[in-house]
Amino acid sequence: MSESEQPILEVRDLRQFFPIQEGLLRRVVGYVKAVNGVSLTINQGETLGLVGESGCGKSTLGRAILRLYEPTGGEVIFHHQDRQLSVLDLDRHGMRQVRANMQMIFQDPFASLNERMTVLDNVIEPLVCNGIGSRPEREATAENLLAQVGLRKEHLRRYPHSFSGGQRQRIGIARALSIEPKFVVADEPVFALDVSVQAQILNLMKELQAQLGLSYLFISHDMAVIRYVADRIAVMYVGKLVEYAERDELLRHPAHPYTEALHSAVPRLSQKDSGNRRRNRILLKASPPDPGNLPPGCVFQTRCHYAEEQCRQEEPPLREISTIHSVACHLAEELNLSGI
């Protein structure tokens, strides 16, 4: 659990639609509803894990929150120094201040650094862009940060190509933290790394969170990674949150069939982990629907093993089933789903 229940970020009914254009005149014939009415809260010092299959809208949600896109609608409220800032309404000056407090760590450690700049210049770039500190002050900050992420001072003069994937991700983390953000979107930060290095980076991120009081929106398609890092978990499916709960609650008592299927895909580590129960992998039918052409009723009905007639007619809203657990399923109270 997080130390504090004070929110740092609130997202309300956020939508990010991309136009689908056709023909010579690029006529708009529809929209890809990449983020389709998402609401969530991230508390100070906590990690909210966002999990779902490829293409469900996780990165788009992270980018829309940071306003790297101009969202189609909704609200993003950032709590900053006793003020509540409506991020989507800020002008350029206001946005600059907020950006300094909200950073992103990217999936690909090989693409997120500038190859032509030294490690030092990569790490201090956010400080330069925001006009923070003198050159010697920036260098001192970079030295400190490099030590914090487990690299050495002499690495600062080298270029990114001479580092391994894990080291590059450490440099990416130092860069994101150089400006002392309060909130970080980490988009699949260990996806491109060997399994042995993944644990090191996840532990590093946890240590830095404890030291600096950071809040993370941690994005991954991998439930095993999310289980390891998150305080609370949001499960996303084709642009929507379908389940949202405290971690242990979501692991032990999943209430959405999609979450049950994601759990079933996580390999068990040991007999102790598996208890006496066998867990069979739930193979989902077909692929997710096209976010530009959604089915009627429940967004998951085309793949759900439990679907009934009501599911094909009515869309289930995300509703609270307890103070720590929300789900978008008509049958949540009736299904006895398998957790971990």
Ligand SMILES: Nc1ncnc2c1ncn2[C@@H]1O[C@H](COP(=O)(O)OP(=O)(O)OP(=O)(O)O)[C@@H](O)[C@H]1O
């Ligand atoms: N700039 C864009 N223009 C049009 N469609 C887009 C754009 N960016 C994303 N999409 C579409 O929005 C949907 C969500 O994409 P997104 O990259 O957010 O998914 P994701 O969950 O991050 O997937 P992955 O796990 O593969 O990274 C996809 O259908 C994608 O094709």
Ligand code: SF4
């Ligand atoms: S509402 Fe119906 S189709 Fe949707 S997840 Fe629940 S049981 Fe499955």
Ligand SMILES: [Mg+2]
């Ligand atoms: Mg993504």
